[in-house]
Amino acid sequence: MALKTECQVRIANLQQQLQRKELDGALILYPIDLYYFAGTRQNGMLWVPQSGEPLLLIRKSLTRARQESCIDDLRPFPSSRQLTELVGRPGQRIGLTCDVLPIAQLDYLKKVLPEREFVDISGINRNLRSVKSPFEVEKIRHAGEQLSKVFAQVPDFYQPGMREVDLAAEFECRSRKLGSEGYVRMRAYNQELFQGLLVAGGSANQPGFFDGAVTGCGLSAASPHGASTAVIRPDMPLMVDYTAVYDGYIVDMSRIFVPGSIHPDVQHAFDTALEIQRQVIAALRPGAIASELFDLASSIAAEAGLGECFMGVPGEQAKFVGHGVGLELDEMPVLAKGFDVPLQQNQTIAIEPKFLLDGHGVVGIENTWAVDPEGGIRLSPADDRIVTLPAQGEPS
Template sequence: MLTREESRHRIARLQEALREKDIDGALFIYPIDVYYFSGTRQNSTLWVPAAGEPRLWVRKSFARGKQESCIEDTRPFPSSKEFPGEFEEGVRTVGFTFDVAPVQQYNYYLKLLPGRDFVDVSAINREIRSVKSEWELEQIRYCGQQLSGVFREVPGFLRAGMREIDLAAEFECRLRKAGGEGYVRMRAFNQELFQGLAVSSATAGDTGFFDGAVTGQGMSSASPHGASAALIPDNAPILIDYTGVFNGYIIDMTRFFVIGTLDPELERAFQTALAIQEYLAQNLKPGAICEELFLKAAEMAQQAGLSDHFMGAPGENARFVGHGVGLELDEFPVLAQGFKVALKAGQTLAIEPKFVFPGKGVIGIENTFAVTERGGVRLSDLPDDIVYL
């Protein structure tokens, strides 16, 4: 559970940022934002003034919210008539997370607080959350330990002739028994996934909505992502790309397995992926520009003659090679074209150079790293090697 000390530190950082922008306070309604600052995910609204003590109003369950909350002033949500009286007269500018708040909710609070100017604090919120404390890094390291343990069990249940969905089910069963929570939260509109994906050469080249290198076929057009009912063939790469979610925090990892032997072209692409990961890990230092790291990764893929297959099937390539992780799978920063932002110490990124060859399969690697002065520090200890069965 979140500690009061951790909560106070986060709120202090937010208040400093609000004062720098001359914003009187921030109103949070998105559950994972409320959780980040308060420690409870109950149906709540959090008010953090630029100075002074925060206040948490809980709709349901108040009993559990009161028990879990690190906010001293935690109370039941007031009536619509009483709500405006909860704010001081001097409050004129209210921060709101426009990136995730539904228009209906925005209009609701706008009506409750007439005469106030609502301004977007999405960037402020995401910047604060991108930099992890030592407490948060320990949470992600624990995720890495647990997820790595499940990956180590794969040779004991992966068999020739399995369906992708059977492989996924076996992996997910063990992950759940290890205490995995399963909630893979994503902030981006129109993005969703179920824990991860296990795909083979039968479906690895399938394209889809998911903003990543690999989509998979999924089980239907309503769920067009992840494992399918296709049989896993021999002598082809089997991708297992999963998140480990524990205490709300996420780690993202990918490993490859082969029943038989691997096509030499795919083996060469795998070595290129390892080289890209190594370069990026060495350069995950404060001040490094995200876009420049992506462009260097793309250049390495091009030099290897693999640019058409880098981060997606030809013509469907994703334009990133790493993404922030934390309480959500798509946190800041992003190693992507156009993301001209400098890295900061304490940020955590999943680095995932992958190559997709329709008809042959997908190959690559993914690990989660913390940004430090000496470069990226891996938050899991599982070897990168392809496992041959």
């Protein structure tokens, strides 16, 4: 089966890195990492020795894991004494993804696996996962095709006088009916997202916790992100920024709709976003330096007189123009200042030049691309152009 072959290659790549770092093995506990290497998201622990066959230990559900897992040696989770005998030996160095490991879990491992040295392999793991196989690229491409179908339907279900949350609910309903799983997994601590966000006019200028250009008002202080109960006003840009998730793989897209007429300032900002996308995508090749692509985008924004509102409200701007996507929304690489690393072929990146215009709201574009020697390969095929919608009072 294709996924089993994928998992075998992934584990072999991890073992190669363990050998290079002189580590005796790795323990994989985080659910999405477990799915990546073992093919099941059930609650458990994967032991990957430096060489030889991995061992998957499942707490719950063992039955489901047996149906799904790509690991041949799969067992019920053992007692603490048995675990000590199964995972490494005293004196060995064992890798952990410390970027997501709770301290309580680390204390437990130190107790049940004494005299082992635990080493952070977060960077190794994230770099391995950032480079997608053709199998993974096709998963993201499929998600992009499905999400593009929903974007194309927006003029059919939009009605003048709708609230942001009304239109968001209609969009999310159609996406779910097309099979999107809805889980938008994020690795960063304290970040969360409910499928996406839909904001219109001044709602887009509301600052917030979310590490992106736009947060929106949300529905309460407990959920301060995304669509609000505000009515979508005529002649104001409406940004629909959504993910779709299929077989765990995420695509990320944004499109602009305007009920009524497009203000010249909005059109100027949008044309600038398209130019940023065009130039960054042309440079999205193996060996390109991520931070230099951010500098390129920032320079285009500045030359257009839009530098102060690029990627967020002044003073709270996001410091990136693109982010890796895959099984998580915030994968590597990041096209950001200080991220001075070369891109690799088949890394998949959402490029999202956006502007927060005072008096108008958000304007921009977002598509997901694969790094390629010929420049970025588009994985989200919906038309980029602004779509005009009926203004308030016009017949739908």
